[in-house]
Amino acid sequence: MDYQPFGVGVLDAELSSYRQDSEGRSFVVDKDYEEGDRSPAARVYRRGLPEWTPDVTNYMPKHFPQQECAIRCNLHGYLALPVFDSNIQLCVGVLELLMSSKYISYSYEVQQVHNALETQNLISPQGFAFPSFDVPNESRQNNLDKIHGILKKACEIHSLPLAQTWAVSQHTSFVSHENAIVKSCSSFDTRCVGKVCMSTTDLPFYVRDMSLWPFLKACRERHLDRSCGLVGKVLLSRGSCFCGDVTKLSEAEYPLIHNARMNRLTSSFAIYLCSVEADDDYVLEFYLPPDIRDSGQVSNLVQTLKQNIPMSSGFELGDKPCTVLSVNMEPDVIQTSSDSVADNFMSSDSELTMANPTNLSIEITSKRRKIESLTEMVTAEISHNSNKKKIRFSVSMGLAYLENEVLRSFELKGKKLRLKYMDEDGDLILIASDEDLMYAVATTGTNNNINLTCLSD
Structure with a gap:
């Protein structure tokens, strides 16, 4: 050297x-x-x-x-x-x-x-997916172009704000973990060590609502355990799954929960897609407009997908019974005598329990107004191990300022911090951006006071 x-x-x-x-x-x-x-x-x-x-x-x-x-x-x-x-x-x-x-x-x-x-x-490698140095596979690129066309058509016909593609991450790195050198996916995060992860990196997507770019970016920067969330259930079952409100899932089940809340996304539908010739597995994920109350439009969406994925396309759509997650997150598997996904949805109306969309709209509007008016000083009571300290700050100063104050107050110089707040469901939610901090104060703060938990490494 x-x-x-x-x-x-x-x-x-x-x-x-x-x-x-x-x-x-x-x-x-x-x-x-x-x-x-x-x-x-x-x-x-x-x-x-x-x-x-x-x-x-x-x-x-x-x-x-x-x-x-x-x-x-x-x-x-x-x-x-x-x-x-x-x-x-x-x-x-x-x-x-x-x-x-x-x-x-x-x-x-x-x-x-x-x-x-x-x-x-x-x-050099990128932060969330190891780049390919090989000549692009023409057949695979052709398949990805077809998938993009499928997503675009479905979104335009049904006025869907966002659709994206997930697949098992094919890229690896090596990590030293517990005195052994093991393969890991390339997200450079210890949460991925020893797991099979799904990623949206370099896969097709389509966005109609441009305000959802931050959510799309968050998805592309985050790997999901294959066993987590709708996309994981769909991949393992090779079927489909519908959830009326993904924000009711736990953070462990759906790590992107706070991103979905910040971008006001609720209803989600995911379905399995297989490339027969290449033997590649994909999951197509569609986010529905917030006013969707039943499975009627989902049934129409599946019919559109079937029409745009003929047998000659080289793709097969998942045809297993659909899993429907209600608001209380108890999974129900819709079993019917038909092998059609669309028929499964048509018979599943009684299984869906959706929140009143009018009340939901009022609640979101109220929170948005509160976030936009955050200019006053806030007192945060920070818990770190058995210690507690109060820190005064303005939300407009941003997350970096608050983290520096926490480092100084608890004498944690050189440590990496994770600040979390407890949401309405009692789940600890990570504050990863200035927007997350604003949302935490707006939704859980009382009289300009908020309780936060600090973890450090």
Whole structure:
């Protein structure tokens, strides 16, 4: 590593010590060399896949020769990214990042590195999906174009605000977890380790309501466990699923719950789609207008899909009995003698329990007005472990200001924070943006006071 470029966030003796140790080391990356995988950098170079861990103590010493030095230098999080020349599409180096805190997710950092390298005609993994360096598969691209046409047609005919496609993430990285190096999907989040995840990245979507771009972006930046939510149920059953109000699901069941609330999305329908020739599995997810009260329009939507997916298209639509989730989230499987998804929906009206759309509209309007008027000072009572502190702030100052105040008050410098609030259903909801903070204050704050829970790593 001698003479290779490097940078430090702060100048201190510990970082200098680790850098000096790195300069005295070299690793063979020849593919025929049996011991070429003894260091993370060598493994990343040879495999062309990123490797990371929230804490270097997760490594076995034989897998990370500099582990002892890193621990001595008070370093925890570790990330190694392959760097490719965009012209020859070969790995030309490895970029290592070490952190003083135990990181859970590196998505932001990875994306920033990707953007910076791109200006120099170099490529590195993106924050939420590892980029493909192969020539695009013409057959697969043709299938994706067909799916986009299906989504667009359905949205235009039925005035749907948003439709998108989910599939099992095909990209992987390597993560050191509990003293073992295991494959993980490429979201750089420990919540994905050891799981099969679904992603919308690089898959077709169609948006009629332009105000829903933030929600679409949130979906593309988040991987879902294959067992979670409507799309997970649909993939496993190869059928379809309808939920009248996804915001009534728990955060564990539907991690995008607070994003759906912020964008006033409720009714959702998902259905399985299979590409027969390519043997690829997809889930088409449609968000319905908020005034949908019964399954009538859903039945019409399924009929439209069937008309636009003939046998000659190379796709097969899921035809298993539909699962309907009512507001209390008790699943009901609609069983009928017909194998038609549309017929299943036509017979399922009695199973649906939808909130009164008029009352829902009034409640949303009231909350929106309250959010727009948040200019006064708010007192937040923050709980961290067994400690509690009160912090005065203005919502207009944003989430970053509040987090800095929390770091200072609880003396958590160098830690990564997660602030959560308890919603009306008693679920702890993550505050991930300024909009989330405004929503939390507007919906759960009383007399300019709000209770928050702080978790730190």
